Amino acid sequence: MRYTSFTSYDIVLLAQGLGVSLALFLATTIIGLLLGSLWAVIRFYRVPVLTQIVTVFAELLKNSPVLVQLFLVFFGLPAFAKLNVTPVEAAVITLSGNTAAFVYVIAVSAIESIGRDQIEAARVFGLSRWQVLRHIIAPQAMAFAIGPLTGLLVNQLQVTSLISVIGVVDLTKIGNILNLRTLKPFVVWAMVGALYYVMAKLIAYGGATLEKRLRAHTAWKGL
Amino acid sequence: MISVRGVRKAFGAATVLDGIDLDVHSGEVVSILGSSGSGKSTLIRCMNGLEKLDAGCITIDDFDVSRPKELTEARKRSATVFQLFNLYPHMTAVQNIALAPVEVLKIPPKQAEADARALLESVGLSARADAFPSQLSGGQRQRVGICRALAMKPRYLLLDEITSALDPEMTSDVLAILAKLASDGTTMVFVTHEIEFARTISSRVVFLDKGQLVVDLPTAEFFAADGGMAKPRIAQFLSKMRKD
Numbered sequence A: 001m002r003y004t005s006f007t008s009y010d011i012v013l014l015a016q017g018l019g020v021s022l023a024l025f026l027a028t029t030i031i032g033l034l035l036g037s038l039w040a041v042i043r044f045y046r047v048p049v050l051t052q053i054v055t056v057f058a059e060l061l062k063n064s065p066v067l068v069q070l071f072l073v074f075f076g077l078p079a080f081a082k083l084n085v086t087p088v089e090a091a092v093i094t095l096s097g098n099t100a101a102f103v104y105v106i107a108v109s110a111i112e113s114i115g116r117d118q119i120e121a122a123r124v125f126g127l128s129r130w131q132v133l134r135h136i137i138a139p140q141a142m143a144f145a146i147g148p149l150t151g152l153l154v155n156q157l158q159v160t161s162l163i164s165v166i167g168v169v170d171l172t173k174i175g176n177i178l179n180l181r182t183l184k185p186f187v188v189w190a191m192v193g194a195l196y197y198v199m200a201k202l203i204a205y206g207g208a209t210l211e212k213r214l215r216a217h218t219a220w221k222g223l
Numbered sequence B: 001m002i003s004v005r006g007v008r009k010a011f012g013a014a015t016v017l018d019g020i021d022l023d024v025h026s027g028e029v030v031s032i033l034g035s036s037g038s039g040k041s042t043l044i045r046c047m048n049g050l051e052k053l054d055a056g057c058i059t060i061d062d063f064d065v066s067r068p069k070e071l072t073e074a075r076k077r078s079a080t081v082f083q084l085f086n087l088y089p090h091m092t093a094v095q096n097i098a099l100a101p102v103e104v105l106k107i108p109p110k111q112a113e114a115d116a117r118a119l120l121e122s123v124g125l126s127a128r129a130d131a132f133p134s135q136l137s138g139g140q141r142q143r144v145g146i147c148r149a150l151a152m153k154p155r156y157l158l159l160d161e162i163t164s165a166l167d168p169e170m171t172s173d174v175l176a177i178l179a180k181l182a183s184d185g186t187t188m189v190f191v192t193h194e195i196e197f198a199r200t201i202s203s204r205v206v207f208l209d210k211g212q213l214v215v216d217l218p219t220a221e222f223f224a225a226d227g228g229m230a231k232p233r234i235a236q237f238l239s240k241m242r243k244d
């Protein structure tokens, strides 16, 4: 067997890379969704000071390249604050923040799409702000946001591939390793690409299924 | 008792309510008449705590709506039916009605749902109980709106032009329900342009003009030639409303 040929162990490597990419994606998605929604709620209730901080922070995150943010966290934090971050930590911090910024934008417009009059009605019937959030705002905002969110998450999955540059052994990094060893870039990158494709399709499918369920009340059968 | 004392409300430079005094006692049906822009809706919104008062005080059974701690209690005692229904679009008719009883009055969900179905039945809507608002006609939506208010077993019903978005046929359906509530002794404050209806069901009529409560009379006196009608402003208003 030649050094450059594929071995069955390569499948294990690919599976490992896939696992790392997926785990990072899931973790940063969950953190990003929670953070971004929290920021949107802060803005909805116009919480003094916090609203301004959130707005500026989201602006900065949205309008700078993820790669630059990643370098800032990975190289910048140790130099500036003497905080040592591992590549995985840097990846989690950066991707969560980035996802949160875009979730925030989507959540804000989703919340604003809800008629003020129903919120007033719920308040007049004695529901607390929290109950209004839970029973009136959240379900409708989710139905509104699920489409754009699915698009965002499919994109954020691709963005995870950037973290390979700081040494996280994700799917892209494994692709790199296999490519250097086998010298078959077309085969390797096609395979890696196909794996990302399948994951992206699964996310899109999950989003579409959820959307159908959340939007039962606006079921639009077409003209 | 609902008690409105010296209430002032301005939006920017425009004074919309200018020193309103009004008492509504248990069992009364008080109609609020007045031309467009006279401040009727704003008065209702002040009563249910949606607008901050600039001066004066509103209490519902002695709970001051301007005090956040007392507002919840005040709101438990009064319920509002809105001109444009303001239903929750993501919930079915039953869910719309049962939400506040479960969340605010802490009625068990099963019980609240059964109550909601019974209310819908009483307004002839049992077949549409599980429909979403978007699947209901305007008149049906407003009947759900009324059931949503009644489910709170309120002592006071606040109704702001609840038939003005409906066509005449649906209007008479909804008015029939109100007439029944009135004869059952429900206390109501009700803003309307349906002069004849106001005349038949209300015990008192008040007239708002440019943010001031210019007349507050028992119904018969309000419509009597030597009562409210003696005031040119009201005679003019009534003759205009009757023409439309």
Ligand SMILES: Nc1ncnc2c1ncn2[C@@H]1O[C@H](COP(=O)(O)OP(=O)(O)OP(=O)(O)O)[C@@H](O)[C@H]1O
Pocket: B011, B016, B034, B035, B036, B037, B038, B039, B040, B041, B042, B043
């Ligand atoms: N949120 C607001 N901001 C500014 N002005 C307002 C606001 N709400 C009401 N107004 C003004 O206050 C005045 C009274 O409005 P209101 O809705 O109470 O009148 P109304 O008597 O209910 O009239 P209609 O019969 O047309 O419903 C109007 O001139 C209106 O433009």
Ligand SMILES: [Mg+2]
Pocket: B040, B041, B042, B160, B161
């Ligand atoms: Mg009005």
